[in-house]
Amino acid sequence: MTDLFSPAPMDNILPYDGQVHDLGLVIDYPSPLFYNLVTELPWQADVVTLCGKTHTTTRQIVWMGDEGIDYRYAGHVRQTIPWTNTILSIKQHVEQQLSDIGIEASFNSCLLNYYPSGDDGMGYHADDEPELGAQPLIASLSLGATRKFVFKHKKTQDKVALNLESGQLIVMRGDTQTFWKHSIPKTKKVTEGRISLTFRRILTL
Ligand SMILES: O=C(O)CCC(=O)C(=O)O
């Protein structure tokens, strides 16, 4: 279903210096999927080092990916676990949705984030690690509670915000990570959990 006010998938959400597309709701029954993933996956607190201090987050993560792929960010090496059937079929569905609008993707890893409530968030960062390449293509699928997603330009500080609903798919590409940071702000208004599946391609040399 489309209405006059929903953006076309190829519209660019960013005004300049990058490309973000909103593919809308792409999952028919997101809530059983959300509860399955909350219960079935081996969630672990994330460990982040900022300014030399190591913190464990209340946000929970799982790294999944092809065999032999591991990933390092914020100074830590992440071990990946093999694809589950569920996540592999979501990955194929996401790749198909992208292909339908002319974006060819073949992801080899996925960082899953679980935010148990609005008390959990993710601070401003760019996914600009060298192993993601110069212009990373990152697809993000949301499940569960609606949360605000905010982009902030690194130089101009301009902000662009959108709400991400259960079953909604967005994709970041081009220069987005070079020029913009993004975050999931904490909020007192949300008491329910949310999961994001962020599909990426890690370059192996
Ligand atoms: O939960 C989200 O939608 C954002 C996740 C994110 O930025 C990341 O995993 O790098």
Ligand SMILES: [Fe+2]
């Ligand atoms: Fe990110």
